[in-house]
Structure formats: structure tokens, C-alpha cells
Amino acid sequence: MATRILPAVGDADAVRSVTTLLSQLPDAEPVAPVADSTQLVDTLARLAAESVDELPEVVIVHERIGPVPALELIREVALRFPAVGVILVTSDPGPGLFQAAMDYGARGLVALPLGYEELASRVQAVAQWSAGVRRHLGSGGDVFTGAGGTVVTVSGAKGGVGTTLTAIQLALAAQASGRATALLDMDLQAGDVASFLDVQFRRSVADLAAITDLSPRVLADAVFRHDSGLALLLAPGEGERGEEVTDRAARQIIGALRRRYEVVVVDCGAQLGGAGAAAVEMADTALLVTTPDVVAVRGAKRAVRMWDRLQIRKAEETTVVVNRHTRGTEIQPPLIQRITGTALAATAVPANFKELQSAVDAGRVHELDARSTVKQALWALAGELGLVTAPAEPRKGHGRLRGDRGAASLRRRRDGAG
Known part of the structure; x- marks a missing residue:
């Protein structure tokens, strides 16, 4: 031949x-x-x-x-x-x-x-x-053999703003529309994807950190197949193992996922490390979730400025998602956009924790009722971001390349700080 x-x-x-x-x-x-x-x-x-x-x-x-x-x-x-x-x-x-x-x-x-x-x-x-x-x-089963899947990172302006819920629902919407979707928990010390989806697991992203040749078989062994159809690559149960996932390992892992799945959603949490910086650098779309309060908006502004200083991502290449939005709050999305200098998602997620609480407490957020206004907004956001092949209707029970400069700079600063 x-x-x-x-x-x-x-x-x-x-x-x-x-x-x-x-x-x-x-x-x-x-x-x-x-x-x-x-x-x-x-x-x-x-x-x-x-x-x-x-x-x-x-x-x-x-x-x-x-x-x-x-x-x-x-x-x-x-x-x-x-x-x-x-x-x-x-x-x-x-x-x-x-x-x-x-x-x-x-x-x-x-x-x-x-x-x-x-x-x-x-x-x-x-x-x-x-x-x-x-x-x-x-011979890889559901291997995606296109030009490369879409990578979306979801980061938080601070803890507790709804980063993990946002990442999960975006992934569920993409999966429900018929796209092979992976959800990667890159909140390495405090990842909660497994808790939100009531998953018991043995393998995690840390188990792939030292492997230089991530073949489809090796990747499949580490991925947990959820009832919703999502492929989950979870944060380690022991937070200290998160240190094993370097920026280089993160690039290899995300690259391997991108080759196998049409959509890869990465929950980066609110704390930026080398692995998270690498993920944001590689992302086709980088989301920053904030709530419309002074502390969270200040955190969003601080995060955007840090990303820019470390050459991870420019403000205008970042999209802010406003969670727990109400019409009566003093801080509205356009003001948040002006403060952060970012792009702004057209879809704001309403404040309605009551409809979420039972599903969150039970670890069954994939079973949110289709009437949930929060779920409807997050699935609409998935459509806005182009993660669905067609407008995804919430159903009960379902759900380019950047350089190394930022993560390397972050690593140098961390090492220099001792």
C-alpha cells in the first residue's frame, strides 16, 4: 500500500x-x-x-x-x-x-x-x-474520527458560584443532542462532579498523568460511562494526588479526549493551577461563571486580569456566564461585562435554588425536571455555544491551539514562591 x-x-x-x-x-x-x-x-x-x-x-x-x-x-x-x-x-x-x-x-x-x-x-x-x-x-467503538472535538472550559470567579452544575448541564445537553461528549473534572483538589452525579469510581485523571502514550484503550480504561451516556474522567478522590497532573499531562489528556469525543467539557473549578491553565489555553471556548454580587464580580475581574498577565487568555476571548440572576439585583450582566472586559453570554441563569436542592442533595442533577428554569437556561446556553447538533430539549434523566506560555509562567511563579 x-x-x-x-x-x-x-x-x-x-x-x-x-x-x-x-x-x-x-x-x-x-x-x-x-x-x-x-x-x-x-x-x-x-x-x-x-x-x-x-x-x-x-x-x-x-x-x-x-x-x-x-x-x-x-x-x-x-x-x-x-x-x-x-x-x-x-x-x-x-x-x-x-x-x-x-x-x-x-x-x-x-x-x-x-x-x-x-x-x-x-x-x-x-x-x-x-x-x-x-x-x-x-476498533475503538465510539471513537470520534473528525478533525477534533470542541473543548469548553468552565471556571468559577470564586467557589460556590455554580461552576460544576454549569459544566454538567452543558455536557448533558450536548450528549442528549446526539454528540459524543466527555466531562473532565479538572478541579483536582476539590472536584465534585462525582458527588453531583452519584458516581462511585476507581480510576481518575491522576491515573493518566504519568502515561505518555494515551491510546484509545488506555483512555477508555480510565473513563467512567454514566447512565446519561456521558463519559466521565473524574478528579482524584484523594486531593493530594491532584499534584500529579502537570500542565503537560493536562494537555495530553485533553488532547486525547478531544480526539475521541465531539464535545469535551472541562470543570476547572475556581483555583487556578498549571493543569487548569493549560486547559483554559487549549479551550475553544473558555467560560467564567460568576454571580451578580460584589465579591464574585471582583473575583471574576481578578481572574480575568490574572489570565491576561500570565498570557493564558485575553479578556475578550473569555465569556462570562451570570448565574443566579434576578431582575431586581443592582448588578446586572451588562455591568459585569464592562467591569471584566469580557464577552458576555446572552443566556443568564436564573436564581432558583429550591428547584435544584433535592437533586443536588441526592447527587442526581442529571435528573432535574424538564420544567426547571435553571436547567432550561443552561441547555439554552449549550445551544448558544454551539454544543448541540439541534436545539436540545431538556429531558428528565438525560441530560484552537494555544501555546504553553501561561501555564509555564504560572509554574515558574509557583516554584519561585516556594
């Missing part, structure tokens, strides 16, 4: 060199080269929309590709198109760059100037790896 190879090379001379060598490789089927990172991602997305089988087995990325730097581009390809093996072509094949390339998701590195033997050997190895991944995807 021929190996399809797509070169991503911006320099004209390098294009000629790469394509000439590729044409000499046995069983190679070179694809027309692309000149920049945007063209590469667009090409892969178009092919993936047809079928995962249409994707090339190997992508060759030249170190001078642009406008996105080569390593960042490799990460995006690895996360969005997990069945594609990426080879980096570089003039600096030292151990430092090799390790960095592997961390970003490359499957191999070839030195410039290109040599036939080295290129042939690396292409063959990466093509075999790609074929193995596709066999796994083909």
Missing part, C-alpha cells in the same frame, strides 16, 4: 529538494506540497471531513514554515489529526530540539541537508505508526 506524504515547506528551494527525494522513495505517494501552516491545516481539515482514511499517513514540516512556528504547527496537527504522523525537517537535529519536537507531537526528526537513507527510514517508521493508530481508531 502506498504511503501518502504531504510536505509543508515554504522555501522554494527546499520544496524542490524534498519533493525530489520523496519521489524516489519506494511505495511513496507524494501529495502536492503546501506553502504555509494555514494551508496545511485547511487541507487536513478538508480531507478529515471526508474520512480519516483520506488523510495522508505522513506530513513533513520544514523548520521555516510559517506563519505559525513549526513546533506550534506540529502540536496543532497532532491534536486535531491524531492519525497523521508528523516529521520535522531541521538544520538543528540536536537532543534538545528532538525532545521538544517529541513533546509537541512529532513522530520523527530528519536533519538538513536531506539524505535519502535517513528520510526513507523515518518515513517508513512513521507510516507504520500511522497505520497502527488507524487500526486502533477503527
Whole structure:
């Protein structure tokens, strides 16, 4: 079987060199080269929309590709198109760059100037790896094989503002609309998703922290399948184990979930650590939940400013969700938007804890009555965010890539503080 190879090379001379060598490789089927990172991602997305089988087995990325730097581009390809093996072509094949390339998701590195033997050997190895991944995807049950699922993070301005309830109901709405959905509890020291859904579990996100190759089988072993259909990856029962989940581990875990599920909702809680920072950086949509009171709004403003200082996320790229809203309160959503400088969800969640209390106390929030105004608002929010394939009606019993700068900065500050 021929190996399809797509070169991503911006320099004209390098294009000629790469394509000439590729044409000499046995069983190679070179694809027309692309000149920049945007063209590469667009090409892969178009092919993936047809079928995962249409994707090339190997992508060759030249170190001078642009406008996105080569390593960042490799990460995006690895996360969005997990069945594609990426080879980096570089003039600096030292151990430092090799390790960095592997961390970003490359499957191999070839030195410039290109040599036939080295290129042939690396292409063959990466093509075999790609074929193995596709066999796994083909036998993985409900594996999502599109261009990559949508990741939504839900963070709290402070504790007790309704972050976990919001995350759960968004995930339930997406699942109920027919989309394969995972809910990840990244509130590592105090996660309550399991309590809200009355789940007894053995495996948690901490069990995946030290695993570098998160195959579909390994991921499936750690995921708890809830009665609602949700795939749950829960926070550790022992809060101290949350320290095992580093920012790098969080990226790998969220990337693995994103490859398997159409929608991934991440409950980040109210305390920001390296793992939570990585999640917010990776998110397609980052929500910040607040209540319309002075303390919570100040907390929201503080969180937004910190995210911006640490280069995790800009204020205008964050969406504030107002929970426990009443028309009579002095602090209304437009004022909160002006104070925080964020985007504002059009859907505000009404204050009506009485209709929630029995379900929360019983750990059965997935069974909230369809008449619940809170549930209706949160499912409407899911529709606003594009998490449902069609307007999801509440039913009883159912329910791009960013860099490492923010989490790394947070880690440096934490380590420096002792």
C-alpha cells in the first residue's frame, strides 16, 4: 500500500529538494506540497471531513514554515489529526530540539541537508505508526474520527458560584443532542462532579498523568460511562494526588479526549493551577461563571486580569456566564461585562435554588425536571455555544491551539514562591 506524504515547506528551494527525494522513495505517494501552516491545516481539515482514511499517513514540516512556528504547527496537527504522523525537517537535529519536537507531537526528526537513507527510514517508521493508530481508531467503538472535538472550559470567579452544575448541564445537553461528549473534572483538589452525579469510581485523571502514550484503550480504561451516556474522567478522590497532573499531562489528556469525543467539557473549578491553565489555553471556548454580587464580580475581574498577565487568555476571548440572576439585583450582566472586559453570554441563569436542592442533595442533577428554569437556561446556553447538533430539549434523566506560555509562567511563579 502506498504511503501518502504531504510536505509543508515554504522555501522554494527546499520544496524542490524534498519533493525530489520523496519521489524516489519506494511505495511513496507524494501529495502536492503546501506553502504555509494555514494551508496545511485547511487541507487536513478538508480531507478529515471526508474520512480519516483520506488523510495522508505522513506530513513533513520544514523548520521555516510559517506563519505559525513549526513546533506550534506540529502540536496543532497532532491534536486535531491524531492519525497523521508528523516529521520535522531541521538544520538543528540536536537532543534538545528532538525532545521538544517529541513533546509537541512529532513522530520523527530528519536533519538538513536531506539524505535519502535517513528520510526513507523515518518515513517508513512513521507510516507504520500511522497505520497502527488507524487500526486502533477503527476498533475503538465510539471513537470520534473528525478533525477534533470542541473543548469548553468552565471556571468559577470564586467557589460556590455554580461552576460544576454549569459544566454538567452543558455536557448533558450536548450528549442528549446526539454528540459524543466527555466531562473532565479538572478541579483536582476539590472536584465534585462525582458527588453531583452519584458516581462511585476507581480510576481518575491522576491515573493518566504519568502515561505518555494515551491510546484509545488506555483512555477508555480510565473513563467512567454514566447512565446519561456521558463519559466521565473524574478528579482524584484523594486531593493530594491532584499534584500529579502537570500542565503537560493536562494537555495530553485533553488532547486525547478531544480526539475521541465531539464535545469535551472541562470543570476547572475556581483555583487556578498549571493543569487548569493549560486547559483554559487549549479551550475553544473558555467560560467564567460568576454571580451578580460584589465579591464574585471582583473575583471574576481578578481572574480575568490574572489570565491576561500570565498570557493564558485575553479578556475578550473569555465569556462570562451570570448565574443566579434576578431582575431586581443592582448588578446586572451588562455591568459585569464592562467591569471584566469580557464577552458576555446572552443566556443568564436564573436564581432558583429550591428547584435544584433535592437533586443536588441526592447527587442526581442529571435528573432535574424538564420544567426547571435553571436547567432550561443552561441547555439554552449549550445551544448558544454551539454544543448541540439541534436545539436540545431538556429531558428528565438525560441530560484552537494555544501555546504553553501561561501555564509555564504560572509554574515558574509557583516554584519561585516556594
